[in-house]
Amino acid sequence: MFWEQLLNGLTLGSTYALIALGYTMVYGIVQLINFAHGEIYMFGAFAGLILVSFFGFNLIAAMLAAMLFCMLLGILVERIAYRPLRGKSSRLSALISAIGVSIFLSTLMALMAGTNTHRYPEVIAHQSYHLGSLDLSLMQILILAVSALLMIGLQFMVQKTRIGKAMRACSQDLDASYLMGINVNRVISFTFAVGSALAAAGGVMVGVYYNAVWPYMGMMAGLKAFAAAVMGGIGSIPGAMIGGLSLGIMEIMGVAYLSSSYKDAIAFGMLILVLLIRPQGLMGQKISKKV
Amino acid sequence: MPVLTLEGISQEFGGLRALDGVNMVVEEGEIFGIIGPNGAGKTTLFNIITGIYVPSEGDLIFKERRINRMATHNIARLGIGRTFQNIRLFNKLSVLDNVRVGSHGISRSGFFKSLLGLPSMLREEKEIKSRAEELLELVGLYDKKMEYADNLAYGEQRRLEIARALALKPSLLLLDEPAAGMNSGEKVELMKFIEQIRQEMKLTILLVEHDMSLVMTICERIAVLDYGRKIAEGPPEEIKNDERVIQSYLGVGA
Amino acid sequence: MNGLDAAITQYIDPYYLRIMILLGINIILALGLNLITGVTGQLSMGHAGFMSIGAYTSAILSMQFGFSYLMALLAGAAVAAFFGFLIGIPTLRLEGDYLAMVTIGFAEIIRVFFLNFEPGGKAVGLSGIPQHTNFITVWLIALLIIALNTRLLKSRMGRAFYAIRENEIAAASTGIDTTRLKILAFTAGSFLGGLGGGLYSHYMYYINPQDFGFMKSIELLNMVILGGMGSIPGTILGSFILTLAPEMLRIVAEYRLLFYGALLVILMIFRPNGILGDVRIYDLKKRWGRKEVKTCQS
Numbered sequence: 001m002f003w004e005q006l007l008n009g010l011t012l013g014s015t016y017a018l019i020a021l022g023y024t025m026v027y028g029i030v031q032l033i034n035f036a037h038g039e040i041y042m043f044g045a046f047a048g049l050i051l052v053s054f055f056g057f058n059l060i061a062a063m064l065a066a067m068l069f070c071m072l073l074g075i076l077v078e079r080i081a082y083r084p085l086r087g088k089s090s091r092l093s094a095l096i097s098a099i100g101v102s103i104f105l106s107t108l109m110a111l112m113a114g115t116n117t118h119r120y121p122e123v124i125a126h127q128s129y130h131l132g133s134l135d136l137s138l139m140q141i142l143i144l145a146v147s148a149l150l151m152i153g154l155q156f157m158v159q160k161t162r163i164g165k166a167m168r169a170c171s172q173d174l175d176a177s178y179l180m181g182i183n184v185n186r187v188i189s190f191t192f193a194v195g196s197a198l199a200a201a202g203g204v205m206v207g208v209y210y211n212a213v214w215p216y217m218g219m220m221a222g223l224k225a226f227a228a229a230v231m232g233g234i235g236s237i238p239g240a241m242i243g244g245l246s247l248g249i250m251e252i253m254g255v256a257y258l259s260s261s262y263k264d265a266i267a268f269g270m271l272i273l274v275l276l277i278r279p280q281g282l283m284g285q286k287i288s289k290k291v
Numbered sequence: 292m293p294v295l296t297l298e299g300i301s302q303e304f305g306g307l308r309a310l311d312g313v314n315m316v317v318e319e320g321e322i323f324g325i326i327g328p329n330g331a332g333k334t335t336l337f338n339i340i341t342g343i344y345v346p347s348e349g350d351l352i353f354k355e356r357r358i359n360r361m362a363t364h365n366i367a368r369l370g371i372g373r374t375f376q377n378i379r380l381f382n383k384l385s386v387l388d389n390v391r392v393g394s395h396g397i398s399r400s401g402f403f404k405s406l407l408g409l410p411s412m413l414r415e416e417k418e419i420k421s422r423a424e425e426l427l428e429l430v431g432l433y434d435k436k437m438e439y440a441d442n443l444a445y446g447e448q449r450r451l452e453i454a455r456a457l458a459l460k461p462s463l464l465l466l467d468e469p470a471a472g473m474n475s476g477e478k479v480e481l482m483k484f485i486e487q488i489r490q491e492m493k494l495t496i497l498l499v500e501h502d503m504s505l506v507m508t509i510c511e512r513i514a515v516l517d518y519g520r521k522i523a524e525g526p527p528e529e530i531k532n533d534e535r536v537i538q539s540y541l542g543v544g545a
Numbered sequence: 546m547n548g549l550d551a552a553i554t555q556y557i558d559p560y561y562l563r564i565m566i567l568l569g570i571n572i573i574l575a576l577g578l579n580l581i582t583g584v585t586g587q588l589s590m591g592h593a594g595f596m597s598i599g600a601y602t603s604a605i606l607s608m609q610f611g612f613s614y615l616m617a618l619l620a621g622a623a624v625a626a627f628f629g630f631l632i633g634i635p636t637l638r639l640e641g642d643y644l645a646m647v648t649i650g651f652a653e654i655i656r657v658f659f660l661n662f663e664p665g666g667k668a669v670g671l672s673g674i675p676q677h678t679n680f681i682t683v684w685l686i687a688l689l690i691i692a693l694n695t696r697l698l699k700s701r702m703g704r705a706f707y708a709i710r711e712n713e714i715a716a717a718s719t720g721i722d723t724t725r726l727k728i729l730a731f732t733a734g735s736f737l738g739g740l741g742g743g744l745y746s747h748y749m750y751y752i753n754p755q756d757f758g759f760m761k762s763i764e765l766l767n768m769v770i771l772g773g774m775g776s777i778p779g780t781i782l783g784s785f786i787l788t789l790a791p792e793m794l795r796i797v798a799e800y801r802l803l804f805y806g807a808l809l810v811i812l813m814i815f816r817p818n819g820i821l822g823d824v825r826i827y828d829l830k831k832r833w834g835r836k837e838v839k840t841c842q843s
Contacts, residue, residue, distance in 0.1 A: 033642055084814045092588070093817045096770050099763055100809025107802040223649060223759065230646040265657035268650030272635075275647060279638040341718055363717035373718055381711035383775075384704070391701075392708045396720020398701055402729060405700035406693050412700065419701065437827055459719060 003134050005256045006249065011140050011209070013248020014147035018202035019225035020232070020240040021154065022195025028171040028235035029191050031091055035098040036077055037199060038222020039105035042215065044070045044200025045207040046109060052123055059123040063146075063204045067197040074196025075189050077101055083185070102218070109215035117214045120207055143205045150198055151241055158237060163190055171235065220264070224251075227271045233284020242282055247271070293352075294319045294463055294495045295340070300349035302335055302519075309335045311519040312349070317463075322489060322496045324510035326503070328539075331516040333499040334376055337465050340497075341373055342366040353463070368396040372461030374452040376468045376499070382441035386432055389440050389451055390423035393458030426454040430484075445472055457488065464488075466498040470505050478502065482509050507531065550679050562680060564792055569683035570744050571784040575768040576694050576777070577737025582766065583775040584698065585730040586710025588645040591632075591652030592738050592765045595625040597757035598655060599739025600746035601665050604674045607747070609664070614677040614747065621743035622736045628655075629735020633728035652762055659754040670753030671746075678748035686744065690737065695777055706730055707775060771812060773819030782820055 019041050026034045047066035051057040057065065081097045128137045158164040166187045169177045178184045206221070207213040224247060232243025247267055254266030274282065295317040302310040310332045317323045325333050338344045340351065342363040351359050358366055372393075381389050398419055400412040427433040430450040435443065440451060449469060456464060469485070470478050482505060489496055500506045506513060507527040515523040515536050523533045530536055554562065578592045603621030606612040612620065628651075635647050660668050697703045708716040709723050717723050746752045764787060772783025790808065794801040816822070 027642070033645070081810045081814075085817055088817055090774070090818065092582075092770050092774065093813045093819070096767055097810045097813040099767065100806045100813070102806070103802055103809070104806030107800075107806060111799060111803065219759065223653070227646060227650065230643055234642060261661050262657055265654045268653045272647050272650050272654075275639060275643055276635060279640075279643065281643070343714065343717075362722070363714075364720050364722045367718050367720035375715065379712045379715035381708050381715065383711055384707055388704055388707070392704045392716070392721070393719050395701065395705050395708075395716075400701050402697075402702050402733070405697050405702045408696055416700065455719065 001256075005252050007134065007136065007140065009249030009252035010245060011143050011248070012252055013228075013245035014143060015202045015206050015209075015244075016221075016225050016228045016248050017241045017244025018147055018150065018198045019221060020228040020244045021151070021237065022199045023226050023229040024232070024234055024237060024240040025167070025191050025195050027229070028237075029167065029174065029188060030082070030086070030094075032082065032094050032098065033226065034082075034192075034195075035095065035222065036081075036101035036105060037195065038218030038220075038225070039102050039109075040070050040074055040077070040196045040218075041199040041203040041221055041225075042109065042213075042218035043073055043105065044196075044203030045213045045217065046113065046118075046203075047200065048204035049118055049120055049207060049213050053121055059142075059204075059208065062123075063201055066200045066204050070196040070200035070203075071193040074192040078189060078192040083188075102222075106215050106218060113215060115215060117212050119211050120213070123208060139205075139209050143209060146201060146205065150201060154194070154198070155237065157194075163187070167191060224267055227268060231271050231274050231281055233281030236281070236283045239281055239283030246282070292319050293317065294354060295497070296350075296352040297336075297340075298350040298352070300336070300339060300346050300351065302332070302339060302344060303347045309519050310339070310346075313516070313519075313521050315514055315521065315524070317495060317497055319495055320489070320493070321511045322485065322498065322509055324506040324513040325497070325499045325516060326501070326506055326513060327516035330518075332519040333516055334467060336516070337373060337467055337499065340366075340465065341371060364396065367459060370460065370462040371465065372456035372459040372463070373465035374449070374456055374467055374469065376471070378445075378448050378452055380440040380448055380451060380455075382439065384440060385437050386427065386440055386443065386451055387420075387423055387436040390426055390454050390458050391419050393455035394419050394422065394460075396459050423454075423458060426457055429457075429488075430454045446477055449473075453484075453488075457492065460492075461494065463495045463497065466496065466500075468500055469498060470500060470502045478505055481505070485509060550681050553680050557680075564788065566678065566680055566683050566748060568784060568788045569680075569687040570678075570741050570748070571765075571768065571788050572687050572781055573690050573737055573744065574741035574765050575780050575784045576690055577734040577741065578765050579734075579769045579775065579777070579780040580694070580706070580737070581730050581734035583769045583773075583780065584703070584710060585706045585727060587727055587730065588641065589648040589731075589734070589762075590645050590759075590766060591648035591650075591655075591762050592734075593757040593759070593761035594648075594652030594655040595629055595735040595738030596742035596745065596761070596765075597659060597752075597754065598625040598628055599742030600752050600757070601659060601662070601671065601742075602739070603743035604671055604746040604752065605664055607675055607677075608671075608673065614675075614682075618740060618743040618747070622739035625739020625742065626732050626736035629738070630728060630732045632735070633731030649759065649762075652757075652759065656754050656758060659757075665754075668754065670751060672751040674746050674750055674752065676747060676750050678744045683744055683748075686740070690740075691777065691781070698775075698777065702726075710775065767809060770819055771809070773822030773824070776819070776821050776824075779819055779821035786820075 019037065022037050023034060026032060044066045047069045048062040051062040051065055081101045082094055085094045085097055124139055128135050158167060166182050169182060170184060170187050174184060228243035228247040229240045231247060232239030250270045251263065251267045255263050258266060293316045297313055297315040300310055300313045301308065325336065327333055339346050342361050345360055350357060353369060353371065381392060398415055400415050404412045424433060427436050430453060432447060432451055432454065443451060470481055473481060485496060486509060488494060510527060512524065512526055513530045514521055515530060517539045522539060523530055523536045574592065574596060578589060581587050581589045599621035602624045603617040606620050607614065607617040632648065632651055635644065639647060659665050665671050705721045705726055708721060709726060713723055768783035768787050769780055771786065773779030790805060791801060794804050797804055
């Protein structure tokens with residue numbers, strides 16, 4: 001029972017982590033809570049659904065295509081709604097703009113697809129493997145494997161490549177990076193693209209795993225993922241991973257051992273508790289006041 | 292009578308010793324200068340005195356009272372006003388409001404009194420305003436009292452910070468690089484101004500400054516910090532000729 | 546006063562009357578949030594949580610404990626203020642967006658609590674709340690709140706709140722107890738949130754936890770930021786626009802929210818500091834009042 005729940009928690013948590021990474025990377029560079037990020041995730045789930053249902057894509061191909069589509073969407077959103085505000089306004093106006101995008105995108109999808117819940121056709125065999133007393137479904141294995149792969153890839157990119165170095169420089173000091181000749185706008189676009197792609201992968205996998213896709217699925221998932229990013233220490237990439245996993249585990253355990261009607265409250269309650277004990281989040285660095 | 296006494300003040304930031312056993316006594320009514328190369332710990336010292344940092348070791352005594360662990364706002368209320376090296380104004384408030392906020396520590400109308408608009412509160416408001424206007428007159432910013440603080444020129448912002456600090460009616464004023472970015476004409480004016488407020492307001496002034504001629508001209512005593520240690524202290528003449536100071540700070544050309 | 550209300554009900558179209566009543570309630574709610582976020586700079590994204598506490602508390606008190614309308618409203622506001630005080634405490638340690646997250650989490654917890662709260666009718670909601678709120682009561686209270694807010698923000702305390710938003714360290718060094726004042730702002734702002742909630746439940750007859758979800762908090766935050774952070778006329782204007790916008794957009798029917806979202810983006814691009822964010826009465830007077838007087842440049 002316990003191990004089963006832990007596995008479920010890890011599965012849910014790794015999808016939170018995938019979405020949380022987008023929040024944390026964008027936040028790390030432009031200090032914006034990108035509220036439209038949950039909607040990108042929702043668009044990813046729908047893109048995958050359409051490709052699988054109408055174009056006969058297999059799951060992996062649909063996921064890759066959805067990631068590509070959301071990359072473009074993420075770049076577009078940044079261009080239209082955030083870039084014009086950068087540098088000339090407070091962070092809060094950018095936040096409102098992000099909320100506007102979020103409302104716009106979820107309504108757009110509701111108009112196109114209706115507000116009903118859609119289901120993926122059977123794209124993956126209902127097969128499960130036994131690991132001792134543990135039941136492991138194929139989809140769970142896929143989610144865990146794909147998430148791990150994407151996160152390792154991301155970590156490699158951020159640490160080892162030129163663009164990753166530029167991203168790290170921008171997250172330290174945007175102005176100084178600009179003065180050092182880094183094309184800041186390009187780095188920001190790239191960050192949005194990568195974050196959006198990760199969210200899309202999460203969206204497709206959640207859509208299949210829970211067999212439900214609907215236009216407002218982005219809101220609660222987005223809030224939870226943001227909570228995970230904050231819990232891990234916003235701006236920190238390993239923090240988002242750990243935050244996502246712990247939030248997923250806590251939520252599943254809370255439902256299993258406490259009460260299912262308080263599901264959402266448990267996740268947020270844990271978050272508040274963590275922040276009260278460690279105000280900078282699990283992996284965040286303590287920022288000493290600069291005077 | 293000593294106004295401010297520092298006894299063995301040390302400050303560590305994650306293993307880095309920013310200040311190391313600094314002793315210092317500032318006497319009432321004097322202008323005391325702290326000099327030292329960048330990173331010597333001058334601003335850290337100010338932040339310790341004003342309670343922004345709690346010193347790792349040592350004692351801080353203001354008028355016979357230990358203030359080591361006191362919160363910043365309480366230290367301000369004891370009568371220690373300050374300015375900041377990297378100007379910290381309330382940018383989106385008017386120049387007048389900046390100075391009016393400055394007197395927060397010495398006024399007392401609370402939340403409910405403010406809501407109700409009691410006569411005592413209105414009287415206090417009048418006092419705060421007229422005093423703020425006097426101070427703006429003094430620093431030559433009266434004509435700009437309704438401007439937003441961030442629309443002022445750099446030098447004006449520095450003067451506004453001093454006016455704000457004076458609104459607290461401090462007995463000890465800490466000035467963190469007041470002459471930064473000023474031309475020589477402005478520096479001469481600033482020196483006159485510092486001398487004037489000391490006399491008119493019976494102030495003790497502690498200042499951190501890079502400009503040697505300014506420090507040597509107006510300070511009665513000077514302490515020299517280097518890598519967090521005090522390497523010399525005394526009147527300007529003595530400091531100018533101190534071997535260690537010349538070596539580590541004033542350099543060959545001085 | 547009842548006669549006056551009867552007259553109003555008779556001569557004003559019920560549809561417009563309803564909008565005006567909701568506008569009055571929104572102004573009270575938004576002024577509360579303005580105090581926390583607009584004036585003191587503490588980003589709160591859970592104001593609807595305080596609203597729901599006020600709404601449920603006052604409704605239950607007047608339905609089951611026979612509280613008078615005024616007493617029920619005050620009690621609802623007081624309970625909300627108490628929770629605001631509790632939420633204010635993490636501000637001792639948390640900064641910026643961490644605090645925002647706590648407020649979101651708090652409001653979600655409150656919503657889930659009411660979804661499971663027996664006396665509040667759980668997910669079904671609470672109905673049969675006496676409809677005491679009318680045009681007169683809402684606007685009397687709203688005008689009183691506007692007047693008190695204006696006085697507060699022009700006082701020593703008001704300036705201190707703004708100073709905390711502008712620069713916390715400098716504020717502390719002028720003798721402002723920043724911690725205490727931040728908690729005070731949260732408490733007072735939540736009081737208004739609870740008051741607005743009470744007025745709302747006694748107007749709507751029926752409430753349900755979903756009325757006070759994350760989107761409601763966001764709507765209130767939009768009112769504060771859209772009008773201009775920290776400005777009372779700005780907050781009133783923001784409430785006005787965002788209360789009316791959904792009604793005006795009824796002509797575009799199901800595209801309503803699409804336009805609403807786009808409107809937020811466009812307004813922020815063209816007025817990044819809010820519509821009245823950098824407009825002061827003083828500047829307007831100067832611009833219009835001194836036209837003929839040629840002042841020499843100093």
